[in-house]
Amino acid sequence: MTTLKNGISIDETTWNSPNYWAGRPNGVIGVTIHWWGLPEWKQSFNQVADYLSTARGNASTSAHYVVSDTRVACLVSPTDRAWHALAGNEQTVGLELDPNGGAGTLENACQIIAMLEEYFGKSLNIYPHNYWVSTQCPGHYASKIDQIVNRVNEIRAGKGAPLAEPVTVSTPKPATTTTTTTRNADDPHWVVSKGDSLSKIARYYYGKAGKEELDKLVKYNGLKSANSLSVGQKIYIPGPLVWTVQPGDTWAKINGYYGFADGAVQSRNPGRALKAGTVLTVWS
Numbered sequence: 001m002t003t004l005k006n007g008i009s010i011d012e013t014t015w016n017s018p019n020y021w022a023g024r025p026n027g028v029i030g031v032t033i034h035w036w037g038l039p040e041w042k043q044s045f046n047q048v049a050d051y052l053s054t055a056r057g058n059a060s061t062s063a064h065y066v067v068s069d070t071r072v073a074c075l076v077s078p079t080d081r082a083w084h085a086l087a088g089n090e091q092t093v094g095l096e097l098d099p100n101g102g103a104g105t106l107e108n109a110c111q112i113i114a115m116l117e118e119y120f121g122k123s124l125n126i127y128p129h130n131y132w133v134s135t136q137c138p139g140h141y142a143s144k145i146d147q148i149v150n151r152v153n154e155i156r157a158g159k160g161a162p163l164a165e166p167v168t169v170s171t172p173k174p175a176t177t178t179t180t181t182t183r184n185a186d187d188p189h190w191v192v193s194k195g196d197s198l199s200k201i202a203r204y205y206y207g208k209a210g211k212e213e214l215d216k217l218v219k220y221n222g223l224k225s226a227n228s229l230s231v232g233q234k235i236y237i238p239g240p241l242v243w244t245v246q247p248g249d250t251w252a253k254i255n256g257y258y259g260f261a262d263g264a265v266q267s268r269n270p271g272r273a274l275k276a277g278t279v280l281t282v283w284s
Contacts, residue, residue: 002074004111005155010065010072017053017075019062020082021089026244026277028078029207030125031113032085032092033145034063035099035138048096049073063094065112069104078116087248088132090276093124097141106141110148114155123199123208126152132248146195153199188237188258188283198226198235205237241283247276258282 002010036048045068052062053075062082066073076082084094093116098105117124126145129137190201198217202209214226220238229235243254243265251274254265268281 002115004072004108004115005158006107006111008070008072008108008111010074010112012074015049015053015066015073015075017062017082018055019052019060020076020080022080024079024081024091026091028093028116028120028124029091030093030127031116032088032094032127032129032132033109033138033141033148034084034094034096034129035141036066036096037099038136038139039099042100045071045073045098049075052096063096065094066096067101067105067108067112068098069101069108072108072112078119085127085129085132087246088127088129090246092127097138099139106144106148107151110151110155113148113152117152117156123203123210125203125207146200149200149203150195150197153197188239188241190235190237192229192231192233192235194231196229198223198229201235201237205241237283239283240281243280243282245274245276245278245280249274249276254280254282 001012004010037043045066049066052066054060060083062076063084064074064076064078064082066075078093081089082094083089084096085092088094095109095112097109113124113126126148128142128145129135130142188205190196190204198214199209202213202217206213216238217223217235218226221235223229241258243249243257251266252262255262258265265280265282268284272278272280
């Protein structure tokens with residue numbers, strides 16, 4: 001039985017969902033956060049785990065982990081593809097969180113993500129369920145994605161070098177830069193909001209936030225350090241940027257992810273179709 005660093009043991013034997021595809025042919029890029037229903041439904045942990053572990057034909061669904069304040073269960077191995085988020089099934093791990101959970105639920109979710117990052121040997125993107133499909137899910141947890149990212153970084157920092165320290169955001173002021181590179185308004189960029197970190201930005205565009213990605217952003221933007229961000233500041237993103245097509249992807253979704261106008265990514269990939277596994281040039 002696996003035990004998280006906060007002492008919570010993962011129940012890996014009570015439930016074994018049949019609702020998954022074996023293996024990870026395209027690897028893992030992130031975690032998708034769900035809640036297991038509206039708070040007023042008051043579903044129990046066992047009810048949810050039972051439901052997600054039952055085959056229902058075309059209506060079958062599942063998740064890798066079910067998470068509450070005091071319990072965690074693994075229904076599908078993270079090395080397999082649970083059926084939890086349509087296009088997100090292929091490369092993300094699904095966490096079903098108690099909609100009535102408190103700080104314990106969030107902490108357990110962060111502990112699981114930190115464990116997964118250690119297992120897969122890389123930083124993982126954190127997606128709300130409604131990134132992949134139009135849905136109310138994950139409810140109030142959608143507003144906690146930044147908090148989750150920062151807490152995962154703190155947990156990882158406890159075992160070694162942190163991915164990046166959370167940023168202390170200051171009052172906007174003119175950025176002091178040492179670069180003379182000309183930027184165009186439509187170049188890929190991120191406008192810093194309260195609570196943002198360079199690690200978060202790197203994860204969004206590169207899918208990971210290691211030293212190489214952070215150093216690239218620091219140098220490209222003439223920053224003093226990875227922690228020297230200000231609210232309202234534009235962080236420009238050096239290429240190359242690529243997108244690996246997933247089932248259900250559309251040109252509109254890909255352009256929208258990067259804030260590009262319609263047709264921008266198509267123009268950089270003439271004659272290419274949106275076939276799963278195709279790697280598109282987004283920015284060079």
